Amino acid sequence: MPTKTWTGGGGNDLFSTGANWGGSAPVAGDDLAFGGTTRLTPDNDLAADTSFASIAFNVAAGSFTISGNRITLAGNITNNSGAVQTISLNMIFAATRTFAGSTPANTVVSGIISGSGGVTKGGDGTLTLSGLNTYTGVTTVNQGVLNFNTVKDVSGGSSALGAPTTTANGTITLGAFQPELCYTGTGSSTDRIIQLGGNSDGRTFVVEHAGSGTLTFSTSPTHLNDCTKTVTFKASSSATGEIAALVDATTKSLTIDKSGDGTWRFTGANTYTGTTTVSAGTLLVNGSTHATSTVSVTGTLGGTGTVNGVITVNNGGTVAPGNGGTNIGTLTTKNVTFSSTSTFSVDLNGTTPTFDKLSAPSNTVALGSAANTLTVASIANSANGKVYTIIAASTLSGTFNGKAEGSSFIVSGRTLQISYAGNNTTLTDITSTGAGLIGDSALVGDSPLVGTGSAPLIN
Secondary structure, eight states: OOEEEEOOOSSSSBTTOGGGGTSSOOOTTOEEEEOSSSOOOOEEOSOTTEEESEEEEOTTOOOOEEEESOEEEOSOEEEOSSSEEEEOSOEEESSOEEEEEOTTOEEEEOSOEESSOOEEEOSSSEEEEOSOBOOOSOEEEEEEEEEESOOOOTTSOOBTTOOOOSHHHHOEEEEEEEEEEEEOSSOEEEOOOEEEOOSSTTEEEEEEEOSSEEEEEOSOOEESSSSOEEEEEEEOTTEEEEEOOOOOOSSSOEEEEEESSSEEEEOSBOOOOSOEEEOSSEEEESSBOOTTOOEEESSEEEESSEEOSOEEEOTTOEEEEBSSTTOOOEEEESOEEEOTTOEEEEEEESSSSOBOEEEEEEEEEEOTTTTSEEEEEEEESOOTTOEEEEEEEEEEEOOBTTBOTTOEEEETTEEEEEEOGGGEEEEEEOTTSSOOBOSSEEEETTEEEEEOTTOOBOO
16 A cells, blocks of 8 residues: 655645645555654544554654544554654554654654554664553563553553553563663552563663652563573662562573662562672662672662672662661671772661661671771660660671771760670660760761860760
8 A cells, every 4th residue: 555644735734634645635554654844733533443554754754743533553653753753642453563763763652552462662762652551462672762651460451551461461571672661650560570582692671760659560570581681770769669589591690780869679589690780779689689699889788688699889889778768677698898988877766676787697797997987877766775786797897987996976966886896886875874975086977076086075
């Protein structure tokens, strides 16, 4: 069938006006192309559910918004314009349809996609699905970015990623060409499976929470083929992502990177054996990690689970046991080494639970030589004489910067005295003892007030 190209030469925005197509209106089976910059809001007034072979946005086309009656689409949608193209009419997909395009093309589908077909994202551009779609086929991201703002469980009803009714059709497959799956909503939970594709070593994938609230994938990802892979988990500052246990491919390792300002939580028994890198933001381990997965921290590592691999806290990195803020807890680890400008951060509570804690019961915690920083982020329900054991190790070496053995500092009006005795690091609340502040410095929070040498300070 012929290709009908929109020129916008008519006196209105209607599909049925032949002059808008250079002479005659399209009929069923035609390919539809949109070009130029004239009449950028085409309105489909042809019979509802008319079937068209494909839709294309030509090179240098303006930013169109296509609305009107629902169509049946028998082929693919291609955006080569370099501009944002919006399809707000509804579409029926009887089989899987591919959205392709080149960078920086962005195709936005706000209309509802229905039918038994699926959606495949191809090309370097971005596809944004924002309607409550009811298509029941598979969703695949082979290349580029797929943005979505809602997702439900299998058989859970309509969402931006459709409404599959079987586990197989509910699988979200990430293909071989650096695909990115990006959530932009305000919080969702799903049992749909993310499948990591690719058939050669070195495949990379991005799973991003760019919205707000909590996004939860309650089912562990699977692997399409046996090859080495890296998944980067990103999150914006107001976002928290959560994913069930991550596992290796059959014989090849999976490597994890956490980036972005926000938080991802790993739950369950993670058995992937590649490295774990916390480049930015926060990674909370609330399950466990494999012994061969070494951890490199430049962002923040926390949680209440067990990190079974060796941890290196790089300059600028932070270890903060617990689940953030006053969600106090114990992070259990193997060997931990703090670099010179790294940070250990804890929250304290005079009642139960009492304190964030780093527990390395059969391992070594190396603090360095008066190098890294101890931060007491908060104290609640303070109690005189309370002892907070914030680090417990088989072997403890070094001290925190400005906090020699027996020195004291002030946090939120409470005077805390530090000790490293017995391979533990403890903070004792001595506010009402009258002992004053003894040691190298007096701190409010972690800001030094007075350098005192060994002379006491009287409050």
